[in-house]
Amino acid sequence: MNLKVMDILKKYTMTLALIAVIIFFYANTGGKILFPQNINNLISQNAYVFVLAAGMLLCILTGGNIDLACGSVVCFVGGIGAVMMDANINEWVAVVVMLIGGLLVGAWQGFWIAYIKVPPFIATLAGMYAFRGLSNIVLQGYVVGIRNETFLNVFGGGADCYVPDFFGGANMNITCMVAGVVIAIIYVASVIKNRISAQSKGYEVAPLYSELAKMIIICAVVIWIFYKLANYKGIPAALIWIAVVLLAYAYITSNTTMGRYLYAVGGNEKATRLSGIDPRKIYFFAYVNMGLMSGLAGILTVARATQAQPTFGQGYEMDAIAACFIGGASAYGGEGNVFGIVIGAILMGVINMGMSIMGVNANYQKVVKGIVVLAAIIFDVLSNKKKK
Numbered sequence: 001m002n003l004k005v006m007d008i009l010k011k012y013t014m015t016l017a018l019i020a021v022i023i024f025f026y027a028n029t030g031g032k033i034l035f036p037q038n039i040n041n042l043i044s045q046n047a048y049v050f051v052l053a054a055g056m057l058l059c060i061l062t063g064g065n066i067d068l069a070c071g072s073v074v075c076f077v078g079g080i081g082a083v084m085m086d087a088n089i090n091e092w093v094a095v096v097v098m099l100i101g102g103l104l105v106g107a108w109q110g111f112w113i114a115y116i117k118v119p120p121f122i123a124t125l126a127g128m129y130a131f132r133g134l135s136n137i138v139l140q141g142y143v144v145g146i147r148n149e150t151f152l153n154v155f156g157g158g159a160d161c162y163v164p165d166f167f168g169g170a171n172m173n174i175t176c177m178v179a180g181v182v183i184a185i186i187y188v189a190s191v192i193k194n195r196i197s198a199q200s201k202g203y204e205v206a207p208l209y210s211e212l213a214k215m216i217i218i219c220a221v222v223i224w225i226f227y228k229l230a231n232y233k234g235i236p237a238a239l240i241w242i243a244v245v246l247l248a249y250a251y252i253t254s255n256t257t258m259g260r261y262l263y264a265v266g267g268n269e270k271a272t273r274l275s276g277i278d279p280r281k282i283y284f285f286a287y288v289n290m291g292l293m294s295g296l297a298g299i300l301t302v303a304r305a306t307q308a309q310p311t312f313g314q315g316y317e318m319d320a321i322a323a324c325f326i327g328g329a330s331a332y333g334g335e336g337n338v339f340g341i342v343i344g345a346i347l348m349g350v351i352n353m354g355m356s357i358m359g360v361n362a363n364y365q366k367v368v369k370g371i372v373v374l375a376a377i378i379f380d381v382l383s384n385k386k387k388k
Helices: 002-011 013-028 036-045 047-061 070-086 091-114 120-139 149-155 174-200 208-230 237-255 257-267 269-274 279-305 316-326 338-358 362-387
Strands: none
Touching (some): 013 338, 036 047, 036 208, 036 338, 047 237, 047 257, 047 338, 070 120, 070 279, 070 316, 091 149, 149 237, 174 208, 237 279, 257 279, 316 362
């Protein structure tokens, strides 16, 4: 029994840490951390963290590799899009150009890393400087505003970037509440279906009481979050993009051949090569994918701010890396999942918002974030030592 409790504690360490942090800030902010508007801000302000962390996870899976350039790429592609829309070019053309720009940057870095064998740290460090400089060139050192309402509403900027209430609720966004209940029902149906499928194939499944407890907790959290959002303005557009990205990456890492290859390369690259898989293609895919996510994060960032400026994206790469490691991705590669990066991103967001509400100096906020990341890495290192 004690062994099972220890296994559960180890598996859900960061989830328990997130709960503890929320309780701490709830007590020290007079409950402000859980106000509907703050829940909304937590999602919208940290949209780039979820998106970049999803891309960063694939890089980390290949062997603990990271991308230091993604923050600069966010600024670069965001600047390109803002300049295009400022010149009255169609917003959808600008969006396509930004995404293609991110892909091309990812392909550029992926080529040097995968085929020329430049260490990822060095290749992306060079990219961090180069694309920061190009961002300044594109923006000419100025702030470029974005006035295109369609772009802002679709990607989470301005006052109207929320899903409208189709039911016309007076004091609450009914559409938001219905969406929360539907998501909970779909989740329960999915779990039941997967359990029945696993049992029919003779696979070992978790005890029923454990599965039920997990379902009840997750459904309660989902409905509570949507209840809070419903009491503000409803579902922000940023949340939809976050959900699309996270669901896509959960599927890629769990149900595709490429996902299995990413884990295999990170687990044992030599064995992967001997089994007939070309690790170079896996590395290239991971960094092209990271470029695409940087492009999307750039879109969400400039939409949220309704402008582009040369300083955007600074430190974004660190937030993404921190979310991955805090969420359980191994610094050695081969371990990590999308659920973990969600926990990591939320934890970082709660710490940032909680300390801001408490009026903690920005420099001390960085100290706390650094300590949290270090603690996560130490936990990973110690866990790997025990396994060996």
